[in-house]
Amino acid sequence: MLKVKLRDVEFKNPIITAAGTFGKGYELADSFDLSKLGGIIPKTITLKKRAGNPFPRLVETPCGLINSIGLENDGIESFVKNTYPVLKRLPVKIIASISGETIEEYVELLKILVLETDIEVFEINLSCPNVEKGGEEFSQDVEVLTDLLLKIRDVTERLLWAKLPPDVYGIIDRVRAVVSSGFDAVVLSNTYRATYVDVDKMSYSLAKEHGGLSGPAILPVSLYIVKEVKKAFPDFPVVASGGVFSVEDVVRYILVGAHLVEIGTMNFVKPEKVFTLPDELATYLHRKKKSLGEIRGYLIS
Amino acid sequence: MPRKIRSERGELIKKRIFGEFGVFTFALPKIAEEVMPGQFVMLKIKDEKDPLLARPFSVFYAEDKVLELFVKRVGRTTTELFALNTGERVNFLGPLGNAFKNAGSSVVLIGGGSGVAPLNFYARKYGFGRFLIGFPSYLEGLFDIFPDGVDIVTEDGSFGKKGYPTDYLSGDEGIVYACGPLPMLRSLEKKRSKNLENTYVSLESMMGCGFGICAGCGVKKRKEEGYFRVCSDGPIFSFSRIAI
Ligand SMILES: Cc1cc2nc3c(=O)[nH]c(=O)nc-3n(C[C@H](O)[C@H](O)[C@H](O)COP(=O)(O)OP(=O)(O)OC[C@H]3O[C@@H](n4cnc5c(N)ncnc54)[C@H](O)[C@@H]3O)c2cc1C
Numbered sequence: 281m282l283k284v285k286l287r288d289v290e291f292k293n294p295i296i297t298a299a300g301t302f303g304k305g306y307e308l309a310d311s312f313d314l315s316k317l318g319g320i321i322p323k324t325i326t327l328k329k330r331a332g333n334p335f336p337r338l339v340e341t342p343c344g345l346i347n348s349i350g351l352e353n354d355g356i357e358s359f360v361k362n363t364y365p366v367l368k369r370l371p372v373k374i375i376a377s378i379s380g381e382t383i384e385e386y387v388e389l390l391k392i393l394v395l396e397t398d399i400e401v402f403e404i405n406l407s408c409p410n411v412e413k414g415g416e417e418f419s420q421d422v423e424v425l426t427d428l429l430l431k432i433r434d435v436t437e438r439l440l441w442a443k444l445p446p447d448v449y450g451i452i453d454r455v456r457a458v459v460s461s462g463f464d465a466v467v468l469s470n471t472y473r474a475t476y477v478d479v480d481k482m483s484y485s486l487a488k489e490h491g492g493l494s495g496p497a498i499l500p501v502s503l504y505i506v507k508e509v510k511k512a513f514p515d516f517p518v519v520a521s522g523g524v525f526s527v528e529d530v531v532r533y534i535l536v537g538a539h540l541v542e543i544g545t546m547n548f549v550k551p552e553k554v555f556t557l558p559d560e561l562a563t564y565l566h567r568k569k570k571s572l573g574e575i576r577g578y579l580i581s
Numbered sequence: 582m583p584r585k586i587r588s589e590r591g592e593l594i595k596k597r598i599f600g601e602f603g604v605f606t607f608a609l610p611k612i613a614e615e616v617m618p619g620q621f622v623m624l625k626i627k628d629e630k631d632p633l634l635a636r637p638f639s640v641f642y643a644e645d646k647v648l649e650l651f652v653k654r655v656g657r658t659t660t661e662l663f664a665l666n667t668g669e670r671v672n673f674l675g676p677l678g679n680a681f682k683n684a685g686s687s688v689v690l691i692g693g694g695s696g697v698a699p700l701n702f703y704a705r706k707y708g709f710g711r712f713l714i715g716f717p718s719y720l721e722g723l724f725d726i727f728p729d730g731v732d733i734v735t736e737d738g739s740f741g742k743k744g745y746p747t748d749y750l751s752g753d754e755g756i757v758y759a760c761g762p763l764p765m766l767r768s769l770e771k772k773r774s775k776n777l778e779n780t781y782v783s784l785e786s787m788m789g790c791g792f793g794i795c796a797g798c799g800v801k802k803r804k805e806e807g808y809f810r811v812c813s814d815g816p817i818f819s820f821s822r823i824a825i
C-alpha cells in the first residue's frame with residue numbers, strides 16, 4: 281500500500297533516513313527495527329578519509345540546527361571493506377551517497393561502488409556547503425553540472441539521484457540538467473548556508489564561521505522548492521528533504537509531488553520516530569480513504 | 582558497534598534545589614535498570630521544536646527504577662528543568678556512552694561542579710579510595726547529598742578544604758577518575774603528567790544526538806590526526822588518548 285517504484289527499484293514505503301543524519305547506517309540497528317523503513321542513506325562517502333572540520337561543528341538556532349561537519353567519513357576503501365559488509369546484512373534498502381572534489385573522483389567512487397557492492401541506488405551529493413572543494417561547487421554552473429551528471433550517468437545503469445543545494449531562484453535550470461542527463465530523480469534539498477553568532481563570546485558560533493541550516497525552520501522553503509520543481513517537471517520524480525518532524529510534514533511533501541521523503545535532523549532528537557512514520561502515513565491514507573498515488577502531487581495537477 | 586538505546590518517558594518524583602544546582606529524581610524504570618556509572622542520558626523537557634535538541638546529562642545515581650540527575654542551571658533546558666513540577670513527565674534517551682570500568686574501591690574520584698555527577702554514581706555503586714569534590718562556595722544542604730567520606734573543597738574556603746580539588750592530588754595516585762570544567766581538567770593533566778594512562782576523564786561537548794549519528798561532537802586524538810566522538814567513543818577517555 282505504501283510501496284513506491286522508481287524505474288525498476290521498489291521501496292517498501294516513502295520514508296528514508298537522510299545522509300549525515302543516520303551515522304554509518306548500523307548504529308541504531310540493535311535499538312530499532314530498520315525493516316520498517318523505505319531505505320537508509322549512510323553518511324556521504326568520499327574517496328579519501330576525511331577527519332571533518334574543527335569543533336564546534338553544531339549550533340542550535342530557533343527551530344533549527346546549523347552544522348559544519350565537513351563530510352567526516354572513513355573513505356571509500358573502508359566503506360567497502362568494513363561498513364558495507366555490516367550494512368548488507370541489515371533488513372533495509374541501502375542508498376549510497378557520494379561526493380567528490382573533482383568530476384573524476386565522482387566517477388571513480390561510483391565505479392568502485394558498482395563493482396564492489398550490490399547497492400541499487402546512488403545519491404550524488406552536489407550540495408555539501410561544508411567542504412572547500414567539490415560539493416556545492418558543481419551545482420553553481422549549469423554547464424559544469426551537466427558535464428558531471430553525464431559522466432556519472434555513463435558509469436552505471438543503476439538508479440541515480442542528484443542531491444542539489446536549495447535555491448529559491450535558479451533551481452529550475454539545474455533540475456533541467458538533472459532531467460536531461462538521464463538521472464532517475466532529484467533530491468531537494470540539502471541544508472541552507474547559514475551562520476550564527478555567540479554574543480557572550482563575541483564570536484561565530486561555529487569554528488568554520490558558517491555551515492548548513494536544517495530542521496523545522498527550513499521546511500516551508502524546501503517545500504516551496506519541491507512545489508516549483510514539480511510544477512515545471514510534473515513527471516520527474518522528486519525525493520524531498522528538509523525539516524520533516526511529523527507525518528503531517530511527510531504528507532505536505534507528498535501532496536506537492538514527492539515520491540520519497542528523507543528524514544534528517546529529527547533522527548537526532550527522536551530517533552524512534554522515523555520508524556513509526558510509515559504506519560502513521562498508512563493511518564493518514566486510511567482516514568482520507570486515498571491511496572499514496574492519489575495524494576502524490578494532489579496540489580500540483 | 583551498536584549499543585541498545587531506548588526512548589523513555591520519566592516522571593519527576595522529587596526535586597531538591599541548592600542555589601544554581603539541583604538534584605532531580607525521576608521514575609524511569611527501564612533506563613534506570615540498565616545504566617552504569619559514567620553513562621549519560623539525553624533529556625528533552627517539552628515535545629516542541631524550540632529548543633530543538635535534547636541535552637546530555639550524566640547519571641548522578643540510579644537504583645530501583647529511579648534515576649537521578651545533578652544539574653547546574655545554565656540555559657534554556659536546565660531552567661525548564663528547575664521549573665518542572667513533580668508529577669510532570671519528560672523524555673529521556675539512554676543509556677548512552679561508555680561507563681567507568683569497575684576498578685574497585687581504591688580509585689581516586691575527583692569532580693568539579695556539575696562534573697561530580699558520574700563520580701557520585703561510581704562512588705555509591707563501587708566505593709572509592711578518595712572522593713574529592715569542588716564547588717565555588719558553601720551551599721546549604723548541598724554537601725549532605727554525597728556519600729560519607731567525601732572530601733569537600735570550596736574555592737573560597739567557606740566549607741571543607743580551600744582551593745581546587747586538584748590542589749589535593751600528589752600526582753602519584755593509582756587510578757584517577759575525573760569530571761569537571763576545562764580548567765580543572767587542564768590542571769589535572771599537569772598534575773598527572775606521568776600517569777596520564779591511569780587518568781580517566783569524562784568529557785563534555787556540544788551534542789547533536791548523543792549516540793553517534795551526527796558527527797557533531799568530538800575531541801582531538803593525542804597521538805594521531807583526527808577526533809574521537811565524545812558521545813559514542815566516550816564520554817570517558819584515558820587522558821593519554823585525548824588532547825584538550
Ligand atoms: C556527556 C555530558 C554529560 C553532562 N553531564 C552534566 C551533568 O551531569 N550535570 C549538568 O549540569 N550538566 C551536564 N552536562 C552539561 C549540560 O549538557 C549542559 O549544561 C546543557 O546542555 C545546557 O543546556 P541548556 O539548554 O540549559 O543551556 P543552553 O541554553 O543550551 O546554553 C546556555 C549556555 O550554557 C552553556 N552550555 C551549553 N552547553 C554546555 C555544555 N555542554 N557544557 C557546558 N556548558 C554548556 C553555554 O555557555 C551556553 O551559552 C553534560 C554534558 C555532556 C556532554
Ligand SMILES: Cc1cc2nc3c(=O)[nH]c(=O)nc-3n(C[C@H](O)[C@H](O)[C@H](O)COP(=O)(O)O)c2cc1C
Binds near residue numbers: 298347349521
Ligand atoms: C549534521 C548533519 C550532517 C549532514 N551530512 C550530510 C551529508 O553527509 N551528505 C548529505 O548529502 N547531506 C547531509 N546533511 C543534510 C541532510 O541529509 C538533509 O538533507 C538536511 O539536513 C535537510 O533535512 P532535515 O531538515 O530533515 O535535516 C547533513 C545534515 C546534518 C544536520
Ligand code: FES
Binds near residue numbers: 798799810811812
Ligand atoms: S552527538 Fe551526535 S555524534 Fe556525538
